[in-house]
Structure formats: structure tokens, C-alpha cells
Amino acid sequence: MTATLATAPEQxxxxxxxxxxxxxTAGLAGxxxxxLVLVGVHVWAWIATDFSIGALVxxxxxxxxxxxxxxxxDLDWAExxxxxxxxxxxxxxxxxxGTTLSIPTSLVLAVLGARPTSRNPVAYQVARAVMSFFRxxxxxxxxxxxxxxxxxxxxAGVLAIICHNTGIMAKLWSESMEEIExxxxxxxxxxGASSPQLAAHVVLPSVVPQLVGLLxxxxxxxxxxxxxxxxVGAGGIGFLINQSISLFAxxxxxxxxxxxxxxxxxxxxxxxxxxxxxxx
Amino acid sequence: MSAPALTPVARPVAAAEVLSIRxxxxxxxxxxxxxxxxxxxxxxxxxxxxxxxxxxxxxxxxCVVGLAQADGGTVSIAGADxxxxxxxVFQQIHLVRRxxxxxxxxxxxxxxxxxxxxxxTSAFPRALREESMACLDRxxxxxxxxxxxxxxxxxxxxxxxxxxxxxxxxxxxxxxEPVSALDPEAAEQVMELLRRLADDGIAVAAVLHQPxxxxxxADRLVGLQQGRIVFSGSPEEIAEDEVRALYTTGGAR
Numbered sequence: 271m272t273a274t275l276a277t278a279p280e281q282x283x284x285x286x287x288x289x290x291x292x293x294x295t296a297g298l299a300g301x302x303x304x305x306l307v308l309v310g311v312h313v314w315a316w317i318a319t320d321f322s323i324g325a326l327v328x329x330x331x332x333x334x335x336x337x338x339x340x341x342x343x344d345l346d347w348a349e350x351x352x353x354x355x356x357x358x359x360x361x362x363x364x365x366x367x368g369t370t371l372s373i374p375t376s377l378v379l380a381v382l383g384a385r386p387t388s389r390n391p392v393a394y395q396v397a398r399a400v401m402s403f404f405r406x407x408x409x410x411x412x413x414x415x416x417x418x419x420x421x422x423x424x425x426a427g428v429l430a431i432i433c434h435n436t437g438i439m440a441k442l443w444s445e446s447m448e449e450i451e452x453x454x455x456x457x458x459x460x461x462g463a464s465s466p467q468l469a470a471h472v473v474l475p476s477v478v479p480q481l482v483g484l485l486x487x488x489x490x491x492x493x494x495x496x497x498x499x500x501x502v503g504a505g506g507i508g509f510l511i512n513q514s515i516s517l518f519a520x521x522x523x524x525x526x527x528x529x530x531x532x533x534x535x536x537x538x539x540x541x542x543x544x545x546x547x548x549x550x
Numbered sequence: 551m552s553a554p555a556l557t558p559v560a561r562p563v564a565a566a567e568v569l570s571i572r573x574x575x576x577x578x579x580x581x582x583x584x585x586x587x588x589x590x591x592x593x594x595x596x597x598x599x600x601x602x603x604x605x606x607x608x609x610x611x612x613c614v615v616g617l618a619q620a621d622g623g624t625v626s627i628a629g630a631d632x633x634x635x636x637x638x639v640f641q642q643i644h645l646v647r648r649x650x651x652x653x654x655x656x657x658x659x660x661x662x663x664x665x666x667x668x669x670x671t672s673a674f675p676r677a678l679r680e681e682s683m684a685c686l687d688r689x690x691x692x693x694x695x696x697x698x699x700x701x702x703x704x705x706x707x708x709x710x711x712x713x714x715x716x717x718x719x720x721x722x723x724x725x726x727e728p729v730s731a732l733d734p735e736a737a738e739q740v741m742e743l744l745r746r747l748a749d750d751g752i753a754v755a756a757v758l759h760q761p762x763x764x765x766x767x768a769d770r771l772v773g774l775q776q777g778r779i780v781f782s783g784s785p786e787e788i789a790e791d792e793v794r795a796l797y798t799t800g801g802a803r
Contacts, residue, residue, distance in 0.1 A: 453644035457711070460615045460638050461718045462661020467668055471657050475648050 340520035343528060350522050354510060354529050361506035362533065364424050365493030368431025369485065372439060375432070379440035384447035386455055387469040401444070404437025413499045427504030431492050439488050446480040447473050479548050486541040493537050497530060507533070566628070568593045568753040569614065569636065569722045574623035576609050576777075583609045585777040586623065591722065591755050596748035598764035599757045601774035602797045607757040610774075611638065611724045627722055637715035641727035643707045647700030651691065651710050654699050655682040658717030678717075685713040689743055705736025712743060723747060725756035729763065741767045761793045775799075 315321075344350045381387045383397030412430035420426050454472045463471070474481075500508020507526055514523040567590035576584040583606045591597050599607040612618035614625050615638050627635030637658070645654050653671045659678050660668055667673050686692045689709040694702060699710060708728055715723055725744060729737035737760070745767045748754045758764045764771055765785040773781040773788070773796050781792050 451644075453640060453642050454646050456617055457638065457640065457644040457714070458657055458660055460617070460636070461658050461714075463657070464660075464665070466665055467660045467663075470669055471649075471653075471660065471671070472646050475646055478648070 336520060340524040342521065343524040344519070344521040345525060350525050354507065354526050357507040357510050358529055358533050360424050361496050361500060361508065362493055364427040364431065364496035364499065364504065364506055365489060367428045368435055368496065369489040369492050371428070372432045372435040373485070375436045376439040376443055379436065380443035380447060381469050383440065384444040384473070386447060386450065386452065387465055387473050389465045401437050401440045404433055405441060406437070407434065409434035409495050410498060410502060413502050413504050417503050422503040422505070424505035427496050427499040427506065430499055430504065431496060435488055435492055439484065442484045443481055446477050446484065450476045483545045483548055486545050490537050490541045494534055566592060568628045569755065570626050571610065571614065572624045574610065574613055574625065575621045576606070576613060576618065577621050583777050587774070587777070587779055589772060589779065591753040593721065593751050593753050594748055595770065596745055596754045596756065596768045597770045597772055598768035599755060599772050599774060600761060600764060600793060600796055605774040605796070606777040607774050608726050611726050611755065611757060614724060635720055636722040636724055637718040637720040638724040638726065639708065639711045639715055639728050641730045643704070643711050645699040645707055645711055647698065649699055650696050651686065651699050651702065652679065652682055652695040654710055655685055655713045655717050658714035661718065682713070682717050685716040686710070688716060689713045703736065705732050705739055708732065708736070708740050709743060712740070712747070716747070722753045722755070725754065727757050727759060730759055737763065
């Protein structure tokens with residue numbers, strides 16, 4: 271064999287005219303109407319929210335005064351930093367307890383509210399309705415309710431997160447259960463398997479990585495919302511932020527906000543890392 | 551195999567039918583898919599269903615196991631009044647890929663287990679695990695019991711699916727294009743396995759798109775065209791032209 275390669279004869283490049291795309295006047299008119307409607311909705315929203323750039327410009331000095339008071343942040347160890355770290359721990363603990371304790375309720379609702387595992391239409395609809403309710407009521411409303419029941423403090427925050435997170439996580443989990451391929455379910459239904467058996471032996475084993483990924487994502491979100499719950503008295507770093515604002519101690523507030531920033535980034539990076547490892 | 555038979559004994563075909571289908575009709579919306587299909591499969595018989603896409607082959611199997619509801623006709627399986635009488639394997643195999651091979655096979659028995667013995671794989675009775683191992687041994691994969699099902703090759707996965715079907719203890723095994731997604735070597739193995747199971751006394755009906763495989767392994771070829779059976783006979787009785795005509799004349803609609 272000689273090492274020379276034969277050069278392939280150059281192929282003539284053929285071209286064909288592109289046929290004109292069929293014009294759809296109805297489509298164009300529809301698009302125009304859609305654009306008009308969208309513009310109209312935004313004009314209404316602008317008015318409804320008193321959106322005013324002028325007000326922002328006028329109020330700018332207030333913000334600069336505020337920032338001037340806040341900088342430099344108060345880094346007093348015993349007075350500010352140490353209580354702040356402790357409160358960060360409480361915030362993290364609220365998010366953790368709220369997320370973990372909503373696993374059983376979410377799982378039951380998700381199994382009952384996913385088509386492949388729920389053959390009983392009544393159970394399915396009830397589960398869906400319960401999910402929608404807990405999802406629709408914001409966690410801060412739950413927190414206000416529980417503060418009146420169990421008093422100010424982190425426990426009310428945990429209860430609030432359990433309630434709201436159950437609604438959301440059950441919904442997310444049931445959706446991933448509905449996305450699995452139905453073939454293995456058919457195969458075992460032929461073998462006489464019941465819906466609970468299908469849940470245990472086909473659906474759950476197939477979606478475990480997705481469920482854990484969503485769980486970590488919710489933990490991430492719940493830690494952040496437990497901050498907001500602190501503002502209404504559920505303890506943690508949010509409570510300290512609220513307190514420092516009402517005492518006009520903006521330099522302390524800035525310290526707490528920086529701590530929150532670090533906390534949120536750490537939780538975000540950690541849960542993102544675990545989720546990526548799971549996806550592999 | 552090594553039996554020193556002095557006189558050749560014909561395989562006892564047309565013994566008592568285990569699966570009998572009479573006058574099966576099925577319509578999807580406006581389209582008639584099955585127009586009165588009669589089909590019987592005896593214990594120990596391997597029947598190959600041939601036909602173009604849309605001829606109704608798969609629909610016959612689906613009506614037997616209840617994945618589709620027939621509009622008319624009867625399906626009866628001897629000795630299976632309450633328990634599901636037919637097991638089925640699919641072209642897409644349909645194992646739970648994240649579970650072990652053994653757990654997949656055990657799942658074939660779910661229909662006869664109470665929830666207390668089946669809420670998790672750890673609750674499966676020991677006897678079931680041992681039975682599943684025996685099923686795996688029959689398909690030649692006992693050494694892969696603890697591997698994840700998704701790690702096996704396509705042909706091996708199809709054999710696991712067959713082991714799962716065996717664990718169902720059904721007298722009838724249906725196979726919907728069991729080898730269409732497999733390479734020739736794996737397809738041959740799966741067909742040999744189905745042949746062996748038929749010889750062991752199971753009634754096997756397989757939808758096939760490979761007339762040559764059907765000829766070599768099946769006892770009987772059944773041709774479907776536009777929802778009707780157009781021929782039924784042993785591979786010797788059915789001419790090549792008759793099979794070819796299934797795919798060329800008339801077409802699916």
C-alpha cells in the first residue's frame with residue numbers, strides 16, 4: 271500500500287430554491303393582539319404599583335444616609351458577631367427541621383397525587399387539593415398563625431416551613447413520579463401488582479435521584495425563607511436583622527446581612543455540589 | 551438431547567389449548583384493528599405472529615393481558631380464573647433499571663404477595679428469592695443476580711424480563727417483538743430461550759418481525775393482515791411467498 275491518499279473528486283454543490291413559507295394572516299393578527307394585550311397589562315401594572323422613577327431619585331439621599339450609617343459594619347465580637355453566628359445556626363436549624371419533617375407528609379401526598387401510583391380518582395383529587403392549599407398559603411402566613419399558637423421563636427418557624435414545604439415538595443415529587451416511563455408499570459400490572467406495590471417497586475426506585483435532588487433544592491430555599499420568617503418573630507438571624515433595624519443600629523444590620531450572604535452562598539454551593547454528584 | 555429414542559416422536563402439537571382466543575374484535579376510534587381473531591396456543595407450543603405494522607399483532611397480545619380492552623370476543627386461559635394467567639415481555643424490555651436483577655425477577659411475583667410481604671424488597675420471603683434465583687438460572691443469568699438491571703446488555707435484560715415473567719408462574723408467555731431491539735446474536739439467544747420454555751410446557755405466543763427466526767424456532771406461523779388471520783400452519787406448511795405477501799399486498803390500511 272502506498273501512503274498517498276487519493277484526493278476525492280470534488281462534488282458539485284447542488285442548490286434548490288427554498289419554497290416560500292405559507293403565510294398565515296390569522297397568525298400575524300393573533301400575534302398583534304397578543305402584543306397589545308401584553309403591553310396593556312404592563313401599563314396597568316405600572317399604574318397599580320405606583321411605579322415612579324422620580325420617587326426613587328428623590329429618595330436617593332435617604333438610601334445614602336442609611337448606607338453611611340451602616341458602613342463600616344459593627345464587628346464587635348461579643349455584642350454582634352457571636353450572637354449573629356448563633357442566630358445563623360438557628361436559621362439553618364429551622365430550615366433543616368422544616369425540610370426533614372416534611373418528608374413523610376410530602377411522600378404520602380406525592381404518591382397519592384401521582385397518576386401512576388394513584389388509581390383511586392377520589393384519593394388523587396383530594397391529595398392534589400391538599401397540596402394546592404399548602405402551596406397557596408405562604409409560609410409567612412403559616413408563621414403568623416403558629417406564632418399565635420406556640421409563641422415567638424424558632425419552633426413556630428419550623429411548623430410554618432413544614433406546612434408550606436409539604437405542599438410544594440409533594441407537588442414537585444408527584445410531578446417527577448408522573449414523568450417516569452410507564453412500561454415497567456404495565457409489565458408488573460400484568461403480573462397482578464397493586465398500586466401500593468407499584469409505588470414501592472417501580473415508581474419510587476426509579477425516581478430516588480430526582481427526589482433527593484428536589485429535597486436538597488427545597489432545603490436551600492427553606493433556609494432562605496426561614497430568614498424571612500425571623501422577621502415576623504420566628505427567631506434566627508432574620509429576627510436580629512429586624513431588631514437592629516428597629517433600633518436604627520444599621521451597622522449591626524449590615525454585619526448580619528453579610529453573615530446571611532455567606533450562609534446562603536454556603537448552603538447553595540453545598541446543595542448544588544451534592545445534587546451534581548447525584549446526577550452523575 | 552441425549553435420549554436414545556428409537557422411533558422419532560412428533561412434538562404433541564394441538565394438545566389441549568391453554569390460551570384460547572375466539573372472535574376477538576377491537577376498534578380504536580373509527581379504525582377497526584381486529585376483525586374476529588381466533589387463536590389457540592397449546593402447552594408446549596411456540597406460536598409466532600407475523601404481520602406488517604398495524605396488522606393488529608400486538609393488539610391481540612394487549613387484549614389478552616388487559617392493556618387494551620377488546621370490543622368483542624373471548625379470551626380464556628386454562629387454570630387461570632383469578633390469578634393473571636399470562637405474563638408478557640416487550641421490545642422495550644421494561645425492567646426497573648435502578649433495581650438489582652434479582653429484585654426485578656422477584657417483582658414478577660407481586661400479584662401473589664400480600665402488601666406485608668412486599669412493601670419493600672427486604673420483605674420478600676426467602677422462598678421467593680430462591681425461586682427467583684431458579685428463574686434466573688433458567689435464563690442463564692444466575693451469576694448476575696446482584697447487578698443493577700440497567701448495567702446488563704440489551705439481550706441480557708430481555709432474558710431477565712423473561713425470568714421475571716417465569717416468576718409470575720403463568721401458563722402463558724406473550725412476547726411483543728422480544729428481539730426487535732437486539733443484535734442478531736442476542737436475538738438468537740432469546741429465541742432459543744423461548745423455544746426451550748415452550749418445550750418445558752409453557753404456551754408461548756411471540757409477535758415477530760423476523761420471518762426467518764420465526765421459521766427456525768416456532769411450531770406454528772400465524773399471519774395477520776388488516777386484523778384478520780390469513781394463514782396458520784407449521785413452518786413447512788407456509789410458503790415463503792405467503793409470508794412475504796403479508797408485508798407487500800394490501801398493506802396496513
